[in-house]
Each structure stands twice: as structure tokens, then as C-alpha cells.
Amino acid sequence: MNDTSRLHAEDITIGYDRRVISRNLTVEIPDGAFTVIVGPNACGKSTLLRALSRLLTPAEGRVVLDGRAISSYRAKEVARVLGLLPQSSLAPDGITVVDLVSRGRHPHQSMIRQWSPADEDAVRTAMDATGVGELSGRMVDELSGGQRQRVWVAMALAQQTPLLLLDEPTTFLDIAHQIELMELFTDLHEQGRTIVAVLHDLNQAARYGTHLIAMKDGSVVAQGAPADIVTAELVEEVFGLPCVVVPDPVTGTPSVAPIGRVREGHRSARGVR
Amino acid sequence: MSAIAGVDAASTGPLDFGASVRVVRIGGLSLRFRVRALLVSIALVVAAVGTALAALCLGEFVLTVPEVLSAFAGTQSGIVETVVLEWRAPRVLGALLFGAALGVSGAIFQSLTRNPLASPDIIGLSSGSYAGALVVIILIGGGTFMIAGGAIVGGLVAAGLGYVLAYRDGIQGFRLVVVGIAISAMLGALSTYLILRARLEIAMTAAVWGAGSLSRVGWTELALSAVVIAVALAAVAVLAPAMRQLELGDDAARALGIRPEPVRLSLVVAGVALTAVVTAFAGPITFIALAAPQIARRLTRSPGTALVPAALLGALVLLLSDIVAQHLLPQPLPVGIVTIVVGGAYLTWLLVREARRRP
Amino acid sequence: MTAPAAVVVDGPPRRMRRRRAVGLVCAVVVLLVASLLSVLVGSKPLVPTDVAHALFAPTGGDIDRIVWELRLPRTLAALVVGVALGVAGALIQAFTRNPLGDPGILGVNAGASLGVAVGVALFGTRMPTQHLGFAFLGALLATLVVLFVGAIGRSADPIRLTLAGVAVGAVLAGITTAMTLLDPSTFNQMRGWEAGTFVERGLDVILPAVPFIVGGLAIALFCAGSLNMLGLGDDLASALGAHVGRTRVLTVAAITLLAGAATAIAGPIAFVGLMVPHVARWIVGPDQRWIIPYSIVLAPILLLVSDVIGRVILWPGEVPVGVVTAFVGAPVLIWLVRRRKASGL
Numbered sequence: 001m002n003d004t005s006r007l008h009a010e011d012i013t014i015g016y017d018r019r020v021i022s023r024n025l026t027v028e029i030p031d032g033a034f035t036v037i038v039g040p041n042a043c044g045k046s047t048l049l050r051a052l053s054r055l056l057t058p059a060e061g062r063v064v065l066d067g068r069a070i071s072s073y074r075a076k077e078v079a080r081v082l083g084l085l086p087q088s089s090l091a092p093d094g095i096t097v098v099d100l101v102s103r104g105r106h107p108h109q110s111m112i113r114q115w116s117p118a119d120e121d122a123v124r125t126a127m128d129a130t131g132v133g134e135l136s137g138r139m140v141d142e143l144s145g146g147q148r149q150r151v152w153v154a155m156a157l158a159q160q161t162p163l164l165l166l167d168e169p170t171t172f173l174d175i176a177h178q179i180e181l182m183e184l185f186t187d188l189h190e191q192g193r194t195i196v197a198v199l200h201d202l203n204q205a206a207r208y209g210t211h212l213i214a215m216k217d218g219s220v221v222a223q224g225a226p227a228d229i230v231t232a233e234l235v236e237e238v239f240g241l242p243c244v245v246v247p248d249p250v251t252g253t254p255s256v257a258p259i260g261r262v263r264e265g266h267r268s269a270r271g272v273r
Numbered sequence: 274m275s276a277i278a279g280v281d282a283a284s285t286g287p288l289d290f291g292a293s294v295r296v297v298r299i300g301g302l303s304l305r306f307r308v309r310a311l312l313v314s315i316a317l318v319v320a321a322v323g324t325a326l327a328a329l330c331l332g333e334f335v336l337t338v339p340e341v342l343s344a345f346a347g348t349q350s351g352i353v354e355t356v357v358l359e360w361r362a363p364r365v366l367g368a369l370l371f372g373a374a375l376g377v378s379g380a381i382f383q384s385l386t387r388n389p390l391a392s393p394d395i396i397g398l399s400s401g402s403y404a405g406a407l408v409v410i411i412l413i414g415g416g417t418f419m420i421a422g423g424a425i426v427g428g429l430v431a432a433g434l435g436y437v438l439a440y441r442d443g444i445q446g447f448r449l450v451v452v453g454i455a456i457s458a459m460l461g462a463l464s465t466y467l468i469l470r471a472r473l474e475i476a477m478t479a480a481v482w483g484a485g486s487l488s489r490v491g492w493t494e495l496a497l498s499a500v501v502i503a504v505a506l507a508a509v510a511v512l513a514p515a516m517r518q519l520e521l522g523d524d525a526a527r528a529l530g531i532r533p534e535p536v537r538l539s540l541v542v543a544g545v546a547l548t549a550v551v552t553a554f555a556g557p558i559t560f561i562a563l564a565a566p567q568i569a570r571r572l573t574r575s576p577g578t579a580l581v582p583a584a585l586l587g588a589l590v591l592l593l594s595d596i597v598a599q600h601l602l603p604q605p606l607p608v609g610i611v612t613i614v615v616g617g618a619y620l621t622w623l624l625v626r627e628a629r630r631r632p
Numbered sequence: 633m634t635a636p637a638a639v640v641v642d643g644p645p646r647r648m649r650r651r652r653a654v655g656l657v658c659a660v661v662v663l664l665v666a667s668l669l670s671v672l673v674g675s676k677p678l679v680p681t682d683v684a685h686a687l688f689a690p691t692g693g694d695i696d697r698i699v700w701e702l703r704l705p706r707t708l709a710a711l712v713v714g715v716a717l718g719v720a721g722a723l724i725q726a727f728t729r730n731p732l733g734d735p736g737i738l739g740v741n742a743g744a745s746l747g748v749a750v751g752v753a754l755f756g757t758r759m760p761t762q763h764l765g766f767a768f769l770g771a772l773l774a775t776l777v778v779l780f781v782g783a784i785g786r787s788a789d790p791i792r793l794t795l796a797g798v799a800v801g802a803v804l805a806g807i808t809t810a811m812t813l814l815d816p817s818t819f820n821q822m823r824g825w826e827a828g829t830f831v832e833r834g835l836d837v838i839l840p841a842v843p844f845i846v847g848g849l850a851i852a853l854f855c856a857g858s859l860n861m862l863g864l865g866d867d868l869a870s871a872l873g874a875h876v877g878r879t880r881v882l883t884v885a886a887i888t889l890l891a892g893a894a895t896a897i898a899g900p901i902a903f904v905g906l907m908v909p910h911v912a913r914w915i916v917g918p919d920q921r922w923i924i925p926y927s928i929v930l931a932p933i934l935l936l937v938s939d940v941i942g943r944v945i946l947w948p949g950e951v952p953v954g955v956v957t958a959f960v961g962a963p964v965l966i967w968l969v970r971r972r973k974a975s976g977l
Contacts, residue, residue, distance in 0.1 A: 084527075092576045106518055111511070112304075465827050611806075
């Protein structure tokens with residue numbers, strides 16, 4: 001991992017209306033890393049991602065992209081460097097899958113450059129990568145939640161940006177598709193992209209992320225490689241969840257096993273605490 | 274379905290768009306369009322031209338097509354020339370132009386609010402125009418251009434007020450609709466009261482204006498409105514790609530490089546301008562802005578808004594309505610009555626049909 | 633959507649219930665005051681002693697006539713129409729789950745206007761008593777058409793019903809406009825009707841409509857509890873034991889009776905049905921069993937106050953109450969929607 005970071009937040013204070021979520025927050029997104037932001041509900045992880053992707057303007061401080069404040073760029077310029085999968089988006093009535101994915105090419109298009117061969121390639125690659133190729137001509141409203149989510153991911157991929165921000169990309173997906181997507185993101189990461197994802201699943205975060213940022217109440221509690229920071233103490237501190245951390249049997253990365261309540265019968269907790 | 278055909282068809286297999294799409298490439302420039310939308314648009318243009326010719330022929334003096342055409346060529350003189358060039362042509366052209374403006378305006382508001390029932394009236398525009406015109410007609414007693422001015426001022430004040438009152442950290446569709454309802458109600462009440470208090474003949478004149486009529490559209494009015502409409506349509510053409518991206522939601526649009534608020538404001542201004550100028554010279558004409566984009570979308574089977582077909586369809590529908598209002602009723606009526614009855618009936622039919630299809 | 637407050641087995645705690653009851657009593661007091669004002673204020677201002685004399689020791693003089701033939705009837709009309717519109721509005725909003733529901737959206741106003749226009753143009757009717765039947769019939773027929781269009785197949789989907797109301801209402805309004813533009817005397821009659829007024833609405837106009845309003849009220853109170861559950865969504869409502877289909881049908885019947893009768897008496901009066909339930913909800917929360925009683929009291933207050941303002945603002949001339957309610961109601965509506973949390977149901 002390099003020391004340089006193209007994207008970082010300097011001393012930002014962010015919130016909604018009059019509610020401040022994070023104050024004086026400084027976060028660096030390491031280049032070429034697969035950064036995952038984790039934390040309990042309402043800890044500010046989505047807010048941080050929105051600030052990093054310029055969806056949210058900090059009340060104080062600034063978000064810096066390639067040495068300049070992100071707000072100083074023209075919108076399309078940023079869109080060519082920073083890709084975002086937002087948490088909630090709307091598909092227009094009657095739009096087909098391929099049409100929606102093609103919308104991701106907008107930052108590269110203009111009135112007279114409406115559909116170049118590069119656009120076509122990008123759309124095809126994105127659809128193949130997310131496995132929605134056979135759904136190409138179907139209406140998005142007719143798809144299942146999981147299929148729709150993959151289409152939105154394809155749209156973000158079609159943007160072909162070196163940095164990719166993902167806000168809870170695996171919601172609505174069954175576990176097979178969740179893993180498929182995470183593997184896809186890992187592929188993209190290995191191809192050289194910088195990925196920042198907000199994830200709910202701590203185990204997936206530890207398994208796929210190369211750099212974890214654990215947040216609580218708007219501040220960063222710990223950051224670093226999963227193997228270094230994911231410990232039972234951290235999980236208890238951040239989530240309030242007593243647990244045991246063991247190496248994942250497949251990948252060796254930290255895996256969190258919650259302790260739960262002590263019960264009689266076949267579900268008793270075995271020799272812990 | 275058919276594949277993409279490009280001049281330089283690269284890569285490994287066609288992209289299935291689910292419908293026919295053609296790409297035209299010249300050098301580094303490229304243009305992409307849906308075949309069906311193009312065909313529908315061409316068909317609409319043909320229909321509009323045909324209907325226009327028919328409209329020019331109909332009336333107290335029934336003319337033939339060759340006579341009409343020669344009047345334009347300048348080879349006719351006398352009564353035929355007067356009838357065609359001075360009476361009918363501006364009205365027919367006005368119907369086409371105003372209908373197109375209304376169709377585009379409706380498409381804009383439906384796209385921005387993501388609501389197929391949206392129309393420029395939602396921000397109180399038509400009730401503002403009516404109230405403004407009434408003030409001029411009843412209280413001041415002005416002529417066509419003063420009425421137009423009153424309508425524009427009234428409409429813009431109402432729309433502006435609506436926008437300002439609905440603005441709170443950005444525009445939320447729901448709030449805009451509610452504020453529009455409130456402002457329309459106040460202005461409507463004012464209009465009712467003015468009509469009630471005026472002398473009968475004046476009140477009826479005002480009511481005729483309020484029903485929406487093309488009878489006052491002459492060459493001057495046409496020229497003035499054409500300028501405004503052309504400028505507004507040009508702005509919309511430039512903003513069209515951004516408008517489509519906004520349909521994905523603010524976040525996704527921003528992610529793709531659009532600034533939602535400036536784009537939205539510009540589109541609202543353009544939409545308001547289009548409707549305001551039509552209302553200024555023809556009074557409030559309902560349902561074209563609501564129905565034309567919907568019918569256009571269904572005909573072209575395109576996702577989101579189809580601007581060019583909406584414009585063409587608006588033009589055609591308004592012209593047809595005017596023909597009906599002038600020639601096909603037992604007594605000539607303002608065109609607005611035809612559009613509201615036909616528009617309402619169309620909407621009703623749509624609802625019944627959709628209900629039958631989904632048990 | 634805000635969570636409903638009172639759909640619990642035990643009901644709200646006693647303190648809240650007592651507060652609501654006290655509030656209702658206060659509202660009734662305000663209503664009495666407003667009614668008194670309505671009798672006192674007018675082109676000839678009266679004093680309470682005049683009214684007392686007229687009521688208890690009538691001598692047949694001018695003042696007595698004013699009280700008995702002008703002020704009392706219009707006050708009564710405002711009360712009756714207010715009750716009907718307020719409850720109809722509460723029902724519509726609960727039924728369509730749309731806080732913007734106005735009783736007119738089911739085509740009631742358009743139908744009533746067309747009915748009156750037909751009466752005036754084809755039968756030469758002139759008096760409010762004659763308009764009553766045509767208006768009510770028109771409102772009923774319009775609502776039936778709207779119901780048919782909006783509810784065939786499924787059981788009255790609220791959104792489609794609203795759309796149907798807009799569509800059918802537009803057609804009817806167009807026909808009405810055509811009829812008025814074709815004949816000046818029709819136009820003259822209709823422009824008086826469109827403003828909504830209590831003038832010349834005596835007992836002969838009010839009494840025939842009262843049975844329908846009473847019927848509608850009875851149905852409304854009967855359905856109030858089920859309507860609460862409907863606000864949770866059809867599935868959950870069924871799971872909680874509400875008869876979804878039956879409640880819907882009854883509610884629509886009640887709305888038609890109430891709104892139709894109210895419009896038949898006084899002409900189209902906007903905003904009362906839209907605003908009053910909103911204010912009631914703001915006071916007591918989303919419980920129909922309280923919203924409806926509060927609407928019964930608050931709506932006449934709004935109408936009486938508007939009517940009084942109408943008599944005062946251009947004194948000694950008069951502004952029709954239908955015009956005033958828009959100017960009173962619209963700013964309140966805008967204020968309501970500008971609050972940070974626009975209230976759902």
C-alpha cells in the first residue's frame with residue numbers, strides 16, 4: 001500500500017440539517033487499497049462516504065481529491081475519477097438493463113459524442129462482470145431485488161473510474177451473490193482500482209478488505225489491516241457485542257463469532273468469557 | 274431483437290438493447306437513437322402537416338389543398354389569400370407551436386417530479402395566469418397585449434411564489450405539489466370572485482379567455498411567442514441529457530457528474546416560460562401538457578421522457594382539438610373545452626384499460 | 633409514515649384521553665362563540681340583547697326578521713355543511729392515505745356543478761331549493777362513475793381512485809363550462825353557484841339534506857376504528873381483523889353522502905375538508921376515533937369564521953364564504969407543509 005492517497009478528508013465536520021454526525025474528522029483513503037468502513041447503525045459511515053463522494057458538503061474542513069478540494073472540480077471531472085454506488089436510486093419506468101448501465105457512461109459523453117466504441121465496450125464489460133448480460137433487454141422493474149442491485153453495480157462499473165465508492169453494495173443479495181460481488185470488487189481492486197465500501201457484514205469486511213476503518217459515534221475508533229485491528233475487544237468496543245474472533249477456516253482472516261446469551265440445552269455457549 | 278449496427282462494429286457480439294437502436298458514427302462523433310422513436314416522430318410530423326393542410330382548408334370558405342398551397346406560394350390573391358394567410362395560417366401555426374411548447378413543458382415537469390400526473394399547473398401557473406388576465410380584463414379593461422402581459426405576470430408571480438415557498442434546502446416534489454395546490458386555490462377563489470362581481474358581458478369574455486382559445490392568435494402574437502419558445506426549447510435541448518440522469522435520483526445523478534439544483538432550476542424556468550407564453554396569448558389550455566408526454570412515451574415505448582415525440586404529439590393534439598372546437602361542434606367553442614373533455618376522457622380510458630389488464 | 637399512536641389493545645392512557653376530551657370541550661365552546669358571532673355580525677350589526685329578544689320574545693320587527701330569516705339560517709347552514717365537509721375530509725384522507733385528500737377529489741364538486749348547470753339550462757331552475765336535488769344527484773352520479781373507473785377489478789385502490797377523480801372531474805367540468813359559455817343566463821346562474829355561499833340557504837334547503845348527512849355521520853363513526861387499521865396497509869389491517877373491503881365500501885358511501893349533501897346545500901367550498909382533519913390530526917394524533925369528532929367541531933368553526941370575515945372584509949358588501957376559506961386555508965396549508973416533518977397519516 002502506498003502512503004499517497006488521492007482521496008482524503010481533512011478535518012471535516014459533517015451532518016444533516018442541524019444534527020452533527022462527525023466533527024473534525026480526518027480520514028485518508030489509501031491508494032490501491034480495498035478500504036471497508038464498518039460500524040454500528042448511525043455511526044456515520046454512510047455519512048462519511050457521502051462526504052467523500054461529494055454528495056454531502058462538509059460544514060467545516062474539506063475533502064481533497066488529487067490535491068484539490070473536491071468541490072473545486074467541475075462535476076463531470078470528478079465523475080470521471082470517482083465512481084459511486086449510492087444507497088438508494090430510482091430506475092425510470094420502463095428502462096431496460098442495458099439502458100440503465102449505459103447511463104453510467106454519461107461523464108464520458110457529450111451532445112455530439114453520444115455512443116463511442118469505448119462506451120459500448122465499457123457497458124458490455126460491466127454487464128459481463130456483474131453477470132447481468134443475459135438480462136440486457138429486460139425491464140429493470142421486472143427484476144428481483146438482487147438482480148436490480150447488480151444492474152446498479154454494473155452502472156457504476158461502466159463509469160470506469162480509478163476510484164470506486166460503494167454504499168452498502170450487497171443489500172438485498174443472497175449470500176451467493178454477495179460473495180460473487182465481493183469477489184468482483186476484489187478483482188477490480190487487483191486490477192489497480194481503489195475501492196471504498198461501507199459494509200454491514202463484519203466478516204465479509206475482514207475477509208475482503210485490505211484496510212478497515214471502524215467507526216463509532218462519528219469518529220474513527222481504529223483503522224488498519226483486518227488482521228491487525230479486528231479483535232474481540234474492538235468488536236465489543238465498537239458494536240457492544242461480546243464475541244470470539246477466530247481465523248476464517250478458508251481465508252485465515254479474522255472471523256467474528258458472537259457469544260449471544262447463555263442458554264440451557266443444545267445451544268449453550270461453550271467455555272467462553 | 275436486432276443488434277447495434279455501427280459504422281465500425283467493434284467487439285465480441287451485439288449488445289441487446291431490448292429494442293432497435295441505431296448508432297451513426299462520423300469520425301469521432303456519434304449519435305445514438307431508438308428506431309421506434311424516430312419512426313414515431315416522422316409519422317407525427319407527417320400527420321401534423323396533413324392536419325395543418327386540412328385545417329387551412331376548413332371553415333366558412335372551404336378551400337382545396339391546391340388553393341391553399343398556391344396562397345402560400347403567393348400566386349393567389351384576394352379573398353383566398355386573406356383567408357389563408359391572415360386568418361387561418363397564424364392560428365394553425367399557433368396551434369402547432371403552442372401544442373409543442375405545452376408538450377415539452379409537461380414532459381419537463383413529469384420528469385422532474387417523477388410523477389406521470391405532473392403538469393406545469395402544479396405550481397399554480399395556470400391559475401396565476403388566469404387571475405392575472407382577469408385582473409386586466411375585469412379591473413383594467415385592457416386589450417390583447419395587456420391581457421397577455423397580465424397573464425404572464427400573474428403566472429410568473431404565482432410560479433415564483435410557489436417555488437420560493439416550496440424551497441427548503443432544495444425542492445421536494447411533495448412540497449411543491451402542496452404549495453401549488455394552495456396557491457392555485459387562492460388564485461382560483463380570487464378568479465371566482467372577480468367573475469362574480471363583474472358585469473355579465475365582461476365576465477363572459479373573461480370566462481371565454483379562461484377556457485383557452487386560439488382565436489386571438491395573429492402574426493404578431495405568433496412571432497413574439499415563437500421567439501420565447503425557440504429560446505426555451507433550445508435550453509431544454511441542451512439540458513435534456515442531464516434531465517434524463519436526474520430521473521435516476523439525485524445521488525446517482527451527482528455520482529454521474531450532474532449538479533441537480535442548477536439543472537432543475539433551469540428546467541423549471543424553461544418549462545414555466547413555455548407554459549406562460551402559451552397561456553399569455555391563448556389562455557390556460559389544459560391537459561396537453563399532461564397527456565402529450567404520456568401518450569408519446571407509450572407510442573415510442575421509451576423509458577423516461579421522450580421530448581421530441583412529446584412536442585410533436587402536443588402540436589398534433591392541439592391542432593386536432595382546435596379543428597374539432599371550430600368546425601365539428603354544433604356551435605364553435607374555445608379549444609380549451611375540447612382539450613379538457615378529450616383529455617379527461619383519455620385519462621379515464623387509460624385507467625379503465627389498465628384496470629382490465631391487471632386483474 | 634408516522635406510526636399510528638393508538639392502535640393498541642388497551643387504548644391511550646387516561647391522561648391523554650382526558651386531555652383530548654377537555655380539548656374537545658374547549659373546541660365546542662369556541663364553536664358556540666363563533667355561532668354567536670355569526671348571528672351578530674353582518675351588514676346590520678346586532679348586539680346580544682337583540683338576539684336574546686329575537687329568540688325568546690319575538691315581536692316580528694326588523695331585527696327579529698334579520699335574526700330568524702338571515703342570520704340563524706346561515707349559521708345553521710354553516711354548522712351543517714361544516715360538519716359534513718370536515719368528516720368527509722377526514723374520511724377521504726384516511727381512505728386514500730393521502731394527507732392532501734379533499735372531498736372534491738372523488739368528483740363531487742364537478743358532478744354537483746354539472747347537475748346544477750343541467751337544471752338551470754334545461755329545466756330553468758333558479759332557487760337553491762331546486763338546485764339541491766340536481767346538485768346532489770349530479771354528485772352521486774359523478775362519484776359512482778369515478779368509483780367505477782377507479783375501482784373495477786380491485787377494491788378501490790386509493791391512487792387510481794384519485795386519478796379517476798381528476799379525469800372524470802375534468803370531463804364534467806369541461807361540459808359544464810361549455811354549457812355556461814353557450815347561454816348567458818346559465819352563465820349568470822352558475823357564477824353565483826360556483827362561489828359557495830350560505831346566503832339564501834334557509835331551512836327549506838338545509839332540512840332535506842340533513843338525513844343524508846346524518847346517515848353519512850353514522851357510517852363514519854361506525855368505521856372509525858377500522859379506518860385506523862387501514863392506515864397501516866391492507867395486509868396488516870386484515871391481519872388485525874379489519875374488514876378491508878367492507879370498510880372501504882362504507883367509507884366511500886359515507887364520503888359521497890356527506891360531501892354530496894354539503895355541496896348540494898352551499899355549492900363548492902374548498903379547503904375545509906382538506907385542512908380541518910389535518911389540524912385535528914396535529915392536535916390528537918392519527919386516531920380516527922378522535923379526528924372525526926374534532927373535525928365535526930373544528931370544521932364549522934372554520935366555516936363560521938370565514939363567513940363572518942366574508943361579511944366584514946368588504947362591509948357592507950359580502951364576499952362568498954367559498955372564496956374566503958381558500959384564503960384562510962391556503963396559508964395554513966403552506967405553513968403545515970413547510971414544517972420540517974410533513975405529517976403523513
